[in-house]
Amino acid sequence: MLHRVQQTVHYLGAAGADDRHATETARILRGLGADHEVIVAGLLHDRAKPAATRLWHRVAGVLLARFAPRVRARLARGGSTFARYLDHARRGAELARADGASDRVVGLIARHHDIPVDDDERLLARADREALP
Numbered sequence: 001m002l003h004r005v006q007q008t009v010h011y012l013g014a015a016g017a018d019d020r021h022a023t024e025t026a027r028i029l030r031g032l033g034a035d036h037e038v039i040v041a042g043l044l045h046d047r048a049k050p051a052a053t054r055l056w057h058r059v060a061g062v063l064l065a066r067f068a069p070r071v072r073a074r075l076a077r078g079g080s081t082f083a084r085y086l087d088h089a090r091r092g093a094e095l096a097r098a099d100g101a102s103d104r105v106v107g108l109i110a111r112h113h114d115i116p117v118d119d120d121e122r123l124l125a126r127a128d129r130e131a132l133p
């Protein structure tokens, strides 16, 4: 299975700024018994997250999502590091779609900062949380 994942990642041209987080998320998902597509989503979920993302970007993103979602949506449209951070789930999903990922993988990436609505999303959210630096 690992070989298959590596092949897929090679095909998708993955990697990205936060390679350790990506591989750790995938490792945890494997340990939790996730299937191939969920593991691929784990490897790719933060691919569009800017390398220069800072802690305050994450904190502000959570606060805006909770208290000012429309302001958050407006701020996510620009080209700044903060905008690209706020929009990284959607942009990462688009990259994955362009690279030929399945709808399931694309959807998991797109929603990985939303409240999980099914077992796949709960698995990815848990692995993402446990793989935090």
Ligand SMILES: [Fe+2]
Residues within 6 Å of the ligand: 045, 046, 049, 088, 089, 112, 113
């Ligand atoms: Fe993320």
Ligand SMILES: [Fe+2]
Residues within 6 Å of the ligand: 021, 045, 046, 128
């Ligand atoms: Fe993540």
